[in-house]
Amino acid sequence: MLNKLLNQKVNWLADSGPDDDIAISSRIRLARNINDIPFPQCASHKQLTAVANKINLAVLNIEELKNNQGHFVLNKMTPLDKRILLERRLVSNECLNAKSSSEVIFSLDEKFSIIINEEDHLRLQAIKPGFQLDKVWDIINNFDDAIAKKVQYAFDAKLGFLTSCPTNIGTGMRASVMLHLPALVLTNKMKAIMNGAFKLGLVVRGFYGEGSDNLGNLFQVSNQSTLGEPEFEIISKLKKVINQIISQEKNARQYLLENDQNLILDNVGKSYGRLRHAYILTAKDAIDGLSFIRLGVDLGMFSNIDIHLVNNLFVTIQPGHLQKFAKKAMSSKHRNALRATLLREQFAILESGQI
């Protein structure tokens, strides 16, 4: 099962989507709990097993998952296998310390996943390439309805869907879009964007790393508030702000091309040289380098490189995927060498295609 995943490209990175030059992917997750059973961190093993059974039955109701699903019991997986799921964003960080009754079910195209007994009994997640939150909402809303037909959710007329953490109460919805913003980083605009978005009740954070720290100029914009506004309103607010950030990034790119072209050329050029010729690359080196290659592709500097190939490399150079590729556990020293080799070869192939 896991090998099947490893042999396929990550769909939400490798497929085309609207505005996917800057917006890489759109994701929505819903937090749900089953009525009258304590939340996972307070429930007994027996109760959690009952939850897992109920949800597994309810999932049978979902047509798209019937003959087309991956299914793992998380605590029966090796740490490396769990890492693979994490690197492909099928599970969250918390799942790495999963309890005995935690499970993950996902569609084989990786567009939809259900996590059972993590922070909440049920976490539904849908993800699509590019900027298409409305479509993602339609998908997840239908799945949610299908499951609600079979299980009674913990729901309160006043507080909405009841969740283990009060930060998710109400809609239980967290919608997010991953954005690639190299020009806003180069022109030192990210702090202003983060503050502005925060005032609107939205959060912008580095996709890898904490707070304003970021790797590869990748940022995730998501809603903070889940109570007091209907889902469509949260999504439409998010869309407005993201549209604005996207045009700011476009303006900043234009500005740099007009006024400081060498800064862009230098970053793209050095990154290409590094990834094409290095023998030791940390994940940070590789992600930062790929970010500028991606910018170069967007700006038409590499006619032979497909942007989705670069997107996919962001995942395949991660520690878990590297070790699966090598079919053995590796120290970080060996991973850095393998990472450099893979990227050297990848770019050599692309270069030879050009000549």
Add this chain to the structure above:
Amino acid sequence: MKCDKCKKNEATIHMKEMLGGHDLHLCAECADVKDIGKLPLSDEMMSNMLSELTEKIMPMLNGKLESILPEIPLGAKMPQKECICGWDTKKFQKGGRLGCQRCYEVFKEFLNPALSNMHNGTFHIGKKVSIKSENIDMNKIVADIKSLQEELQVAIKKEIYEEAAIIRDKINQIKQDNNINHA
């Protein structure tokens, strides 16, 4: 394309106005004069634009922007409480999480103020679960309405009419959803 302003030079800077939605094309000279050349890069412009957007899409929030904090205020003075699920104030303070759905009622006196800091509202508006007819707990619905009515009275007393209107709509919605007549 010629510059929108001087109509002479070639336009080299292209901008999309956020809120008006129309495009602006300027040459470097005019952009510089108008100080717009710095537009995509000016902190001030950026925060102005975002705050303008704030006023447009979040009128309810004006005036209390600074009070939105993501964390729950975990003061030391919280009263000791325990829910039937076994969750208590200590566990709540430690991780900011709850043990079961009933905890929301048990810890409500320090939870509710925190909720209004965390979120853009205090009542759920949005997707509802379709309650299967055999599972309707009338006692719970009546209790919900009762507690909402109490909050309505408080809001009216404090003259917070905006909130009172929301609570009133909420009560009517619950009644309508459950076919309860105005009794």
